[in-house]
Amino acid sequence: MTDPTRIEADYLIETAYPPEQAAEIMAGEQSSGTFRPVPGETPELKERAAARVERLELLGTVEAPSLPGSGQTIDGQVYQQAHVTLSWPLDNLGPSLPNLIATIAGNLFELKPFSGLRLLDVRLPSAFAAAYPGPKFGMDGTRRLAGVEGRPLIGTIIKPSVGLSAEATGALAAELCEGGIDFIKDDELQADGPACPFDDRVHAVMAAVNAAADRTGKKTMVAFNLTGEIDEMRRRHDLVLAEGGTCIMASVTGVGMSGMIALGRHTELPIHAHRCGWGALTRSPVLGWAYPAWSKLWRLAGADHMHVNGIDNKFTEDNDSVIASARSLSDPMFEANPMRAVPVFSSGQTVHQAPATLAAAGSPDLLVTAGGGVVAHPDGVAAGVMAMREAYDAALSGIEVQDYAKDHPALAAALEAY
Amino acid sequence: MTDPTRIEADYLIETAYPPEQAAEIMAGEQSSGTFRPVPGETPELKERAAARVERLELLGTVEAPSLPGSGQTIDGQVYQQAHVTLSWPLDNLGPSLPNLIATIAGNLFELKPFSGLRLLDVRLPSAFAAAYPGPKFGMDGTRRLAGVEGRPLIGTIIKPSVGLSAEATGALAAELCEGGIDFIKDDELQADGPACPFDDRVHAVMAAVNAAADRTGKKTMVAFNLTGEIDEMRRRHDLVLAEGGTCIMASVTGVGMSGMIALGRHTELPIHAHRCGWGALTRSPVLGWAYPAWSKLWRLAGADHMHVNGIDNKFTEDNDSVIASARSLSDPMFEANPMRAVPVFSSGQTVHQAPATLAAAGSPDLLVTAGGGVVAHPDGVAAGVMAMREAYDAALSGIEVQDYAKDHPALAAALEAY
Numbered sequence: 001m002t003d004p005t006r007i008e009a010d011y012l013i014e015t016a017y018p019p020e021q022a023a024e025i026m027a028g029e030q031s032s033g034t035f036r037p038v039p040g041e042t043p044e045l046k047e048r049a050a051a052r053v054e055r056l057e058l059l060g061t062v063e064a065p066s067l068p069g070s071g072q073t074i075d076g077q078v079y080q081q082a083h084v085t086l087s088w089p090l091d092n093l094g095p096s097l098p099n100l101i102a103t104i105a106g107n108l109f110e111l112k113p114f115s116g117l118r119l120l121d122v123r124l125p126s127a128f129a130a131a132y133p134g135p136k137f138g139m140d141g142t143r144r145l146a147g148v149e150g151r152p153l154i155g156t157i158i159k160p161s162v163g164l165s166a167e168a169t170g171a172l173a174a175e176l177c178e179g180g181i182d183f184i185k186d187d188e189l190q191a192d193g194p195a196c197p198f199d200d201r202v203h204a205v206m207a208a209v210n211a212a213a214d215r216t217g218k219k220t221m222v223a224f225n226l227t228g229e230i231d232e233m234r235r236r237h238d239l240v241l242a243e244g245g246t247c248i249m250a251s252v253t254g255v256g257m258s259g260m261i262a263l264g265r266h267t268e269l270p271i272h273a274h275r276c277g278w279g280a281l282t283r284s285p286v287l288g289w290a291y292p293a294w295s296k297l298w299r300l301a302g303a304d305h306m307h308v309n310g311i312d313n314k315f316t317e318d319n320d321s322v323i324a325s326a327r328s329l330s331d332p333m334f335e336a337n338p339m340r341a342v343p344v345f346s347s348g349q350t351v352h353q354a355p356a357t358l359a360a361a362g363s364p365d366l367l368v369t370a371g372g373g374v375v376a377h378p379d380g381v382a383a384g385v386m387a388m389r390e391a392y393d394a395a396l397s398g399i400e401v402q403d404y405a406k407d408h409p410a411l412a413a414a415l416e417a418y
Numbered sequence: 419m420t421d422p423t424r425i426e427a428d429y430l431i432e433t434a435y436p437p438e439q440a441a442e443i444m445a446g447e448q449s450s451g452t453f454r455p456v457p458g459e460t461p462e463l464k465e466r467a468a469a470r471v472e473r474l475e476l477l478g479t480v481e482a483p484s485l486p487g488s489g490q491t492i493d494g495q496v497y498q499q500a501h502v503t504l505s506w507p508l509d510n511l512g513p514s515l516p517n518l519i520a521t522i523a524g525n526l527f528e529l530k531p532f533s534g535l536r537l538l539d540v541r542l543p544s545a546f547a548a549a550y551p552g553p554k555f556g557m558d559g560t561r562r563l564a565g566v567e568g569r570p571l572i573g574t575i576i577k578p579s580v581g582l583s584a585e586a587t588g589a590l591a592a593e594l595c596e597g598g599i600d601f602i603k604d605d606e607l608q609a610d611g612p613a614c615p616f617d618d619r620v621h622a623v624m625a626a627v628n629a630a631a632d633r634t635g636k637k638t639m640v641a642f643n644l645t646g647e648i649d650e651m652r653r654r655h656d657l658v659l660a661e662g663g664t665c666i667m668a669s670v671t672g673v674g675m676s677g678m679i680a681l682g683r684h685t686e687l688p689i690h691a692h693r694c695g696w697g698a699l700t701r702s703p704v705l706g707w708a709y710p711a712w713s714k715l716w717r718l719a720g721a722d723h724m725h726v727n728g729i730d731n732k733f734t735e736d737n738d739s740v741i742a743s744a745r746s747l748s749d750p751m752f753e754a755n756p757m758r759a760v761p762v763f764s765s766g767q768t769v770h771q772a773p774a775t776l777a778a779a780g781s782p783d784l785l786v787t788a789g790g791g792v793v794a795h796p797d798g799v800a801a802g803v804m805a806m807r808e809a810y811d812a813a814l815s816g817i818e819v820q821d822y823a824k825d826h827p828a829l830a831a832a833l834e835a836y
Contacts (some may be wrong), residue, residue, distance in 0.1 A: 024658065025464075028700025030607065031580055031607065032578040037794065038789070038793050039578045040586070040590070040604075041577075048613070049578070049613065056532070069704060069735065072732055074649050079768070091612045091613040092580045092611045092753060093609060093611045094610060096609065096610065098547065098609075098645050098669065098672035098673050098677070101611075101669070101671060102607060102669045102672045102692075102695065105671075106669070107694045107695075107697070108697065109696075110727075110734045111694070111733060111734070112733060113515035114734075125640065144489055160456060160458050160467070161451075162452040162510045163459070163463040163468070164463070172458070188520045188766065189448065189517075189520060189521060190510075191517045191520075192511075192512060192514065193508075193510045193512045193514075194508075194512055195466070195507075195509040195510060227516050227520060228514055228517065229516070229676050229679050231677050253524075254517060254518075254519040254520060254524075255674060255675065255676045256673060256674005256675045256677070256678070257672060258647050258672075258673045258677025259516070259674055259675070260650075260674070262649075262676075274525035276525045277519060277520065277523050277525075279525070280523065280527045280529075280707065281699065282706055283487075283528055283702075283703075284702040287698060287702055287705075288699075296736070296774050299429075302634075306552055309528075313553060315528035315530060316485075316486070316489075316528045316532075317486055317487065318487065326638075353563050364790070371456070372456050373456070374456075376455065376456045389790065397443055
């Protein structure tokens with residue numbers, strides 16, 4: 001950041017217009033300009049309020065427009081791709097996350113000159129660090145609450161995702177705690193439906209967690225999915241805290257930014273931020289949001305754990321993208337406060353991905369959750385937990401998982417089954 | 419809706435898998451299934467909790483995948499497009515909008531079998547109508563507050579969008595009220611920045627609005643952009659109400675669902691819902707959300723006015739899509755409560771689009787906002803307002819705008835200038 005009074009955002013664009021002109025149209029539309037000159041837009045006003053094109057770097061060209069509807073210039077047979085950086089005066093909006101979204105990711109994606117437009121990254125003045133809490137726990141706080149040091153946290157997702165009663169969920173949690181699991185999360189489809197009410201589930205699961213903790217000294221961290229309205233989320237948070245719980249979970253695309261800010265300000269527990277719905281914003285390579293820009297906004301609002309998909313996942317995202325996402329959560333957001341979040345690897349995870357996942361994160365500071373990869377172990381849930389622990393122990397010690405399995409039967413059975 | 423206990427959603431899919439299999443994978447992933455069978459997923463549990471494929475209608479095929487990353491089957495040279503309807507038991511989630519998003523638009527868009535997946539529409543059990551307020555004002559309440567009957571509301575956007583001080587905004591509002599404008603809105607980029615604080619702007623603008631109303635008996639409706647955190651939005655709403663204001667505005671993608679629900683429950687004024695950022699969710703024709711599905715969720719949360727872009731707009735959206743969006747806001751959501759919202763036409767609007775806009779809405783129950791199309795009129799703001807009024811008066815009377823302009827000089831000047 002060259003200027004601490006300005007917000008900067010990086011974009012990938014694709015356009016048949018002269019790229020400089022296209023970039024100026026973006027800047028105008030997102031600040032003081034409109035489709036024709038208006039009387040009040042004086043040079044002084046523009047100097048004060050206009051967005052600026054800070055950088056423009058040409059990339060390659062494509063022969064056909066990647067997205068429909070773009071206007072063409074006379075030489076419209078070539079579509080130029082480029083990286084563009086725009087900046088805005090902080091004074092236009094102040095350090096406000098909901099308004100930042102309108103500014104950097106508002107009426108841009110459908111602008112006529114563009115057959116592609118994707119927000120890649122964002123850099124914010126320190127006023128934002130003063131205005132928002134950021135992750136209150138991060139990796140250190142999570143490790144402290146989960147009692148896990150020096151290795152990744154091994155987690156699972158309650159499966160079946162939906163359909164279990166509160167009591168059945170509690171019984172499964174008891175088995176998982178017995179097996180020594182570090183972390184359990186609700187599925188994002190399970191929040192407070194009549195078939196498994198939130199309060200009942202918290203009572204049943206925390207009874208199991210607390211009983212196991214009393215016996216073993218290890219308290220499993222459970223991320224209870226409290227996704228809902230603001231007042232509901234605050235009340236549910238307070239219940240989890242009162243029952244001795246150590247984590248809450250919310251689906252950020254369901255809750256949205258103002259709701260997440262309210263939760264971030266209220267919480268006394270780590271927030272496990274689920275990204276379901278994220279695919280709609282990112283799957284087209286020339287549209288929407290790249291993960292670093294998107295995740296920074298949720299980090300600022302208070303997300304401690306953020307989903308990054310998994311190595312060899314069951315979705316369409318490739319491993320390079322997963323690795324880049326995971327690494328980006330360690331990019332320091334502000335000099336005085338990096339606001340790092342914990343990468344959560346999930347989706348089709350089994351013992352097989354342990355070495356690659358550890359390498360992807362670049363450190364043991366990660367959380368991995370395996371659903372079927374734990375509860376579908378042929379020797380049962382406890383063996384599923386043990387196998388995952390053993391796979392990561394092996395990877396952490398630099399031992400081939402296959403070798404380690406020779407005297408670790410749970411791991412051996414998992415390697416064969418999955 | 420055949421079954422009042424189930425939620426239904428329609429999708430466009432594109433897949434190289436057998437379409438029935440692909441649809442079953444969607445249903446499984448979004449309910450009780452995961453990537454491998456798990457012990458607890460009994461037939462009874464599936465009967466109780468699983469999503470169902472209700473309908474599958476094959477469309478055409480494409481030769482190349484529209485989006486990258488999809489898995490292929492052995493006959494993966496053809497990508498079949500289809501319409502699919504899924505349904506879920508309401509008991510899985512209850513009537514909760516944030517959790518509905520996770521269910522119908524969660525971890526779907528990146529599923530391996532799909533080279534395209536787009537949510538088209540949604541139908542909800544009446545439990546949702548009981549749980550949420552819907553639009554508290556709609557067209558009737560808006561007409562009552564604005565004092566406009568039998569014709570569209572003619573509006574404008576404060577331009578330049580940003581850069582004017584609160585005082586300068588008040589002065590522009592005074593000119594616009596003097597010109598007889600029905601409606602004024604803040605730009606979505608203008609909320610509560612240090613350069614134009616919300617409270618100062620409300621004081622300055624409402625002084626102008628109230629003074630004009632005292633003189634003429636007509637109170638212009640002003641949609642003040644209160645986008646922000648929940649408590650900020652509630653407080654700002656209360657200020658607008660106290661000053662005699664009649665409308666508030668929020669950017670729904672910036673605020674998000676839980677925030678909009680809180681605002682919808684709190685408000686005593688119509689909510690003008692801005693859709694900036696919507697392009698990221700919709701511009702790829704095979705990804706994200708279609709407008710009917712998306713707008714229904716905001717209507718339920720309380721949006722009274724919803725942006726639908728404009729005829730011959732400055733964006734990439736074609737007129738057919740704009741018309742379909744506008745019409746969809748009148749689709750009744752529930753038998754006992756249709757929850758209709760007012761279509762707001764904007765973006766590059768001038769006197770030229772009046773007849774087509776009226777035809778698009780299918781009735782005069784609409785709000786049109788022109789920014790440059792009003793304030794850049796060659797004879798000034800008041801003439802800009804008058805020209806827009808005249809254009810819609812002509813269209814409403816079935817008179818050619820060009821003919822009407824013969825004895826309406828403001829309209830004539832606008833036809834020439836724009």
